[in-house]
Amino acid sequence: MTTTARGERQYRQYCGLAAALDTVGERWTLLIVRELLLGPRRYTELLADLPGIGTNLLADRLKKLSAAGIVERSETGAGHAYRLGPLGEQLREPVLALSKWGIGLLGEPSADMITRPHWALLAVQSMADASRLPEVAETYEFRVDEETFHLTLDHGAVTTARGPADSPVLSIRTDATTFVRIGAGALGPFEALATGKLTFAGDADAVVRCSTVLGLMERPGPAAG
Numbered sequence: 001m002t003t004t005a006r007g008e009r010q011y012r013q014y015c016g017l018a019a020a021l022d023t024v025g026e027r028w029t030l031l032i033v034r035e036l037l038l039g040p041r042r043y044t045e046l047l048a049d050l051p052g053i054g055t056n057l058l059a060d061r062l063k064k065l066s067a068a069g070i071v072e073r074s075e076t077g078a079g080h081a082y083r084l085g086p087l088g089e090q091l092r093e094p095v096l097a098l099s100k101w102g103i104g105l106l107g108e109p110s111a112d113m114i115t116r117p118h119w120a121l122l123a124v125q126s127m128a129d130a131s132r133l134p135e136v137a138e139t140y141e142f143r144v145d146e147e148t149f150h151l152t153l154d155h156g157a158v159t160t161a162r163g164p165a166d167s168p169v170l171s172i173r174t175d176a177t178t179f180v181r182i183g184a185g186a187l188g189p190f191e192a193l194a195t196g197k198l199t200f201a202g203d204a205d206a207v208v209r210c211s212t213v214l215g216l217m218e219r220p221g222p223a224a225g
Helices: 016-024 029-036 043-049 055-067 092-103 118-127 176-183 189-195 204-213
Strands: 071-076 079-084 137-144 147-154 157-162 170-174 198-202
Touching: 016 029, 029 043, 029 055, 029 079, 029 092, 043 055, 043 079, 055 071, 092 118, 118 137, 118 147, 118 157, 118 176, 137 176, 137 204, 147 204, 170 176, 170 204, 176 189, 189 198, 189 204, 198 204
Parallel strands: 137 170
Antiparallel strands: 071 079, 137 147, 147 157, 170 198
């Protein structure tokens, strides 16, 4: 790895992966992108949801991301905020894929680990695969601490959005840590139901379908004749 005149370390390899890591491979950078995947965020919001980054380091990372065209600054009624530009939006699928891969590496959280409710929406986006139930058209609502979002299946297509659903077939309520533990396989969805860490309202059979779409259980096979 080579250090440039500006002090930036680069791999100096004519390779797409190396070029990507030269741009977004520094510590904290992809976590900033993660926060912006859900929409514009103010500097103070980013600082609050990235505990440990420090104000100077956050400013430096945002400056580099802006210079690379990945992040843009926009004006809002409450001042300015940061959002992903077109180049940054191209990171959505790679970041969600990394999140899906990484959630399988999680076990039980240690006492010093933190989580945020909005990370649950990103987890759902990374885990959901409508092709597991291509014949289903219905909506599931999730209330994770103070965050509410929903997932809609439409015959092989899947969409997610923040906010409550109009007519969900299933509404799930839990906390952020429990949600991540379920996604990581450290806690089964039905175990969470049995212990009261997760509750639901709606169609009981939809719990199985929702779990199937999220890859938390295998699709039930046809009944034996």
